[in-house]
Structure formats: structure tokens, C-alpha cells
Amino acid sequence: MNANRNEVAELPPYRALVVVDVKNFSGEKGRDHDWITRQIPVILEHALVRCGLGELRRQVCFEGTTGDGYFLGFEPKHLPFLLNPFLSELQAELEYQNAVNPVSDRQKLRMRVSLTVGPMTDSGQNGISDGSGDTRIEAHRMIDAKPVRDMLARSNDTTCVAAIISRRVYEDAVVSGYAVDAPDLYVPVPVEVKTYRGTAYLRVPKPSGDLLSRGFTPPGPPEADSWDRGEHAGPAESGGPSRAVKQRFTKSTVGIGNVQGNVGTAINGDNVTMHTGSGDQFNAPLGDGVNLLGANRGRIRHQVNKGGDEGDGR
Template sequence: MSTPMDSRYTGVSELPPYRALLVVDMKDYSGNAGRDQTELTKLIPEIMQSAFERAGLAWIWARKSAHNGTGDGYAIVLPPELLPHLLNPYLTALQEELEHRNRYRPHFWNGPIRFRVSVNVGPIADSGENQLGDGSGAERVVLHRLLDSDPVRHLLNGSDPEVTQVAAIISRRVYEDAVLARFADDPASLYVEAGAEVKTYQGQAYLRVPKPSGYLLGAGFLKPARGPETPAGTTTPPAPSQPAGGFGVQINGSSGPIYTGSGTQNNTLYHGRER
């Protein structure tokens, strides 16, 4: 009979250490010429590191244990107590760093560099030496499922590429541990709950956009249930309405539509049936 002290014992196992996980993925990476992709692959962790420095958190980048490239992205593993910093101020610093980089980007790149970001926390293999297999585990799978989900992809598709450079999605556990518990010092109202379904994964997640723009301002972060289909089979949000008389863009606030822009503005409450 095997016992827990016997090497043949196949029963209960100890949990691997809890770690904070962060991964970024560059939108439209494959749209760049093959000869430029190597440079972009090397640039992604450089941008991430610069964003930590911009936020005054260079010491956090230095504490990463497991870390590796994903071709069009990069993932890092950190001690769990650093999780709140990955939300505030890091997401805003990453947006600002990309704004700076994109201002001076080469003309031959396929548009500005824009990142989807996913954050999770949980038990992960980690030897502390970035060995093969480190950073693996069920929560690492969740990290990438969230990154590939429609809700966070919609955030970049529905925003101005020259304005919104970062769209983030965080797991429910991150939201509860860092946001609701106030360790991140981020108002919960900055996050929008969304269901994420990718392959066999289904779960609740939360969306965060440091600098929303375009369609997101008028219609919110969530993808509409139905919409016109493009030839590629993706749902394209309709453009914000443009009323006659030069009122500008319509923003649907809680008290009714508000029009911005040049010309006479009519910002009175809408008294008809709720829209």
C-alpha cells in the first residue's frame, strides 16, 4: 500500500504556488510584413517593460519569474501580492506608452500597435527559474481563453485605432480580490461584466478600457446581440448616429441622448418611451 511519503503515492498533491498572470497580444500582428514581424515580436516585451517604468514600477518587471513570448504577444508570471498594480496604474501606463510609441511608428507598419490584455491569478507551476513548464496550469489556460474571447476583441474593433490602444479583460477572481476588495484602488464602475466563451471555457470576466473612444462611447463596452455581418463574418457595430442640423455625435446617456459637436445642440431629456 502506498502512502503520502511513498514516491508511488498517486493521491492528493500539493497546490503549486499562487501567482499573478498577465499576457498581452498585439492586434493585427499578422497584417504586418513577415520581415517586420521579428522586430515587432522583440518590441512587445520592451513596450511592456517601458510601461512598468513609466508607472514607476520598474521593480515589478524585475520580479517576474516565468515569462515567455507567444509570437504576437508576451506573458509574465508575478508574485500574487503584486496583482493590484497590474490593474492600477499599469493599464493606464501601458495605454500612454503605446500612444508615445505609435506617435513615432514607422510608416510601413500596419497601423498603430494595439494590445489586448488579460489578467488572472491562481495556482501555477513556477520553479522561480523560468524553466520549461513554468507558468503552466489551468489558470494559464483561462488567461489565454479570456484574451481570445469576443468581448475583449470587440473593444478594439469598436474603438478608434488612433485613440484606444489598450483593452483589458480580467478574471472574476482578479475582480473580486483586487477591485472589489479595493486593493487596486480602482472604482468598480470602471469595469463592465461580460460573459466569455472560448472553446470549452465559459466564465464571467470584466472589461476595462483606459481610454475608450468611437463606438464604445455611445453604445458601451458590450457587443450587440445582433448586427450587420461583414464579409469576414464578424459583427460590425453601426456608426454613431448623426442627426440633421449639425448636432454631431449622439451619446446615449442615462437621461437620454446628448449630441456633441458643432451647430445647435439639443441636450434636453428624452420624454418618450425608454430606448
């Protein structure tokens, strides 16, 4: 049924969509790009044959190349099989191809995979516009997302497949039990690419490297506490630049070499020895706000000792 774009229209049929992308395609020699592009659908077909789904390759609703990748549209009833066993068998097929038919000595073929399900146009003729719709956009945004890129960047060549699936795929095929995959094999991650925002799920059939030691979502940089934000830093004196030297230690030694400028700030905790060189020193327990003033004045003129050692520590 054709309709004007301003009129109500029928919802396109639901399709399951697989999109794959080769890692670092542009890093290969230009002369190899043609071979890799032609090899991708062959690898996908072999992976389907490996898991007993060779017939499924002939039931594709629409397909096409993206240059460094490929997409396949299926009826949604096949979605569970595209998770299990397809992802694991794609890993096995890439391992085999890398061993017997490597693209180069410099790197192995490794792929990112995204899976979505939803309404997409399908004329039944594998037309140029088949597979269009928001679901298709979601698949391509997910495969470009940083979380799934990190899976291959933080692993070694043992890991050939890193997959990311939409929330709908996770709920319809994994949580429901149809894929017979444990839900805790999938790690939820936020996805933000261009205008797309959503939650997706990572699946890596064969993790390696940093993925084993730190997991799929490594801890980020530590949050700045009040000391890092400078809430206890002393005010700068006028007449020149200042520099704050901030440390937070317990029962250790803090050494400060040269502090350039009119004012420096040093913060140390209880039972800490501070070696400051020449200049004014004020020692106090953490929390009182400690100022190290007047670098290069030749001697320590004033000292308040509440938690540090007696003397200038030299």
C-alpha cells in the first residue's frame, strides 16, 4: 500500500537485522580492500553453515555491503539463532580464516556485530531502499558506539567478535529464554552516537586481554574529591602567578622541590613528614588548610607543628 507521506500508512514488517563491520578496515592496504569486502559475506555464510543454519542464508529478506561491512535482514523468528549459536560460530570462523587465509601479517580480521529488530521496509525484491527505518539507523549507530569499539581495542587478536544488541533484542530473545543464553552474559551499556541515545547490551563470545582482567566496563578515572577541587586551597597573593601543590597521603613522606611563583599550597595529613626545601612552612592535620608560602626566602621563619615532624625535614 502506497500512501502520501502526510497520510497514515501501514507499519512495515518486522525484521531482524545483522550488521557487521571489520575493525581497522582503513588500516589495510588499498589493494586488499576489494578482497576483504568480497570476503565478508562469504565468512558470514560459512558461520551460518557452521551452526547448521546454511538454509537461513537463502532466506535473507534483504542484504548489502557497506564497504567495510555487510548487513543481512531476516524474518524475526530467526533472531534467537542469530545470537546463539551464530555469534560463537562467527568467532570460530574468523579464527579459522585468520589461520589459513590471513589478509595480512600485520593484523587479523576482527568484527563488530550489531543486532536489532523492528519495522523495516521490505519489498521482497532486495531493493535499494529495503531495510529502511529507525531500526536500521539504530543498528548502525550501535555498531559505531564507543563501548563495542572498546571491546576490540581492549582485547587481543584472540577476540575476533564483539557484539552489541538492542534492548528489544535482549528482551525478546534473551530474557525470554528463546536464545538459551544466560542474560548475565550480556552487559548493559549506554549508547550515544550523533542524535541516537539508548541502552544496548554487549556480548563477547571469547574475551581476552584487558576484558578478562578488568571486565567489559572498566572503572573510569577517580572522581575528584574536595581536595582536588581546591576547596581548601589558600587564596593567591597578588603580584604574580601562583601554583598549588596538593597531595593527600596518610603516614608517608611528601617531598616538594621547587615551587615557582608567589604562593604555593601544600596539603598533608596526620603523621606526615614534609620536605619543603627553603621557604615558610606550616604543618597541620588534614583539614586545617596548609599553606606553603614564600619560596626561596632562605629559611623557615615560622612553624606550627600539629601533626608533622619537628624541624624542616632536611
